[in-house]
Amino acid sequence: MYxxxxxxxxxxxxxxxxxxxGNGRWAESRGLPRLQGHKRGADRVREIVEACPxxxxxxxxxxxxxxxxxxxxxxxxxGLMRLFRRYIKKEGARLVAEGxxxxxxxxxxxxxxxxxxxxxxxxxxxxxxxQLHLTVAINYGGRDEILRATRRxxxxxxxxxxxxxxxxxxxxxxxLDTAGLPDPDLILRTSGEFRVSGxxxxxxxxxxxxxxxxxxxxxxxxxxxxxxxxFARRERRFGAVAG
Ligand code: FPP
Numbered sequence: 001m002y003x004x005x006x007x008x009x010x011x012x013x014x015x016x017x018x019x020x021x022g023n024g025r026w027a028e029s030r031g032l033p034r035l036q037g038h039k040r041g042a043d044r045v046r047e048i049v050e051a052c053p054x055x056x057x058x059x060x061x062x063x064x065x066x067x068x069x070x071x072x073x074x075x076x077x078x079g080l081m082r083l084f085r086r087y088i089k090k091e092g093a094r095l096v097a098e099g100x101x102x103x104x105x106x107x108x109x110x111x112x113x114x115x116x117x118x119x120x121x122x123x124x125x126x127x128x129x130x131q132l133h134l135t136v137a138i139n140y141g142g143r144d145e146i147l148r149a150t151r152r153x154x155x156x157x158x159x160x161x162x163x164x165x166x167x168x169x170x171x172x173x174x175x176l177d178t179a180g181l182p183d184p185d186l187i188l189r190t191s192g193e194f195r196v197s198g199x200x201x202x203x204x205x206x207x208x209x210x211x212x213x214x215x216x217x218x219x220x221x222x223x224x225x226x227x228x229x230x231f232a233r234r235e236r237r238f239g240a241v242a243g
Contacts, residue, residue, distance in 0.1 A: 013185035013231045015059035017207070018048070019199050022191025022215030035079040040217035042083055046091060049100065051221035052132050055228050059133040059182060063199050067107070067141030081115060084138060088118045092125065099131030105177035106140030107148065135181060142201035149175035178203055186231045190216045206238050 020041055027037030045062065052060050065080060072080075095102055104119045111119075119138075152175045156162040162171070173179065183203045187196070192213040196204070210227050212219070 011185075011232065012056050013208075013228060014057060015061070015182050015184045015186075016052075016057055016228065017061035017063070017184035017187045017200055017204075019063045019187070019189040019197060020044070020216040020219075021189055021193055023217055025191065026215040026217040034076055035083075037215075037217055038076075038080055038083055042087055044216055044219055045087070047221050048219070048224055049095075049132065049134060050098075051224055055225055057132070057228070059135070059184075061105075061135040061137065061178075061181075061184060061200070063137045063140065063197075065106070065138045065140070066197060066199075067139055067144050068198075070110075070139075081112065085115055085118060088122050092122050095122070095134070096125050096129070099129045100126060101129040101131075101133050102126045103133070103135045103181075104138055105135055105145070106138045107144060108139070110139050133181065135178070137199070140177070140199075142198040144198075145177050146172075146202060148177075172202070176202060183207065186210060186228070188212065188227055190214055190219050208234055 023037035023041040024034040025037070026040065027034045030036075049060060052058075064084065069080070070077060102122050104123065108116050108119070149172060153162070153167060153171060157164055157167075178200070181203075183205070184200060184207045186209075187199065187204055187207045188210045189195070190212055192211065194211050196209075200207075208231055210230065212223065212227065214223055
């Protein structure tokens, strides 16, 4: 959430966002089909979600499928969509019981109607939870999100609900998919690539970044905890000078 005011104290990250990379390479290096890597990756999602309360993480955001991922072979795209369906059906009850509030970000219109219904159902079932805010990005791209937000703001101006001079960071923020969520403190990418691939460009303006070599299917709760502790040792200044 854009606040304009920032603390400069090193702190525990309460919102961690993860680019879960390396499933394909994990599988290929073992002579397995790429989908096996995604399946193993889905198991890691459960492990990392369960690790959050002990690490005092209140918000976890996961990049599961980007607007560019449609360019992958159809079998992989279909397999990933099947995995999302299965995850919601299999893990849904557990997430409800564990007090996890689930939200999905990204453009939904491109997804199959049955998957959209499963997503909306889980969001509804978990709407009252607040132990952990789990946000899953599916068909998400940061530029696409900003574009859709801009269209909504422009529409509000056209409808006379807003003056162009009233457009502020807070107004833009309210029109993003992540409206109401805090900005990520730490963005983590697995599998040794130093890129953000369009993940949360607006929201990451003051985030710290961590890039780890481990491929997502090998990313354990222990590695996660070590990264979180590493973050707590950093000093965040948000553009100010050290005190
Ligand atoms: C990137 O690895 C990973 C993805 C595109 C998919 C992430 C999806 C999951 C972990 C599955 C389950 C997710 C949820 C939320 C249930 P890659 O295939 O790009 O790896 P590569 O760079 O080695 O090819």
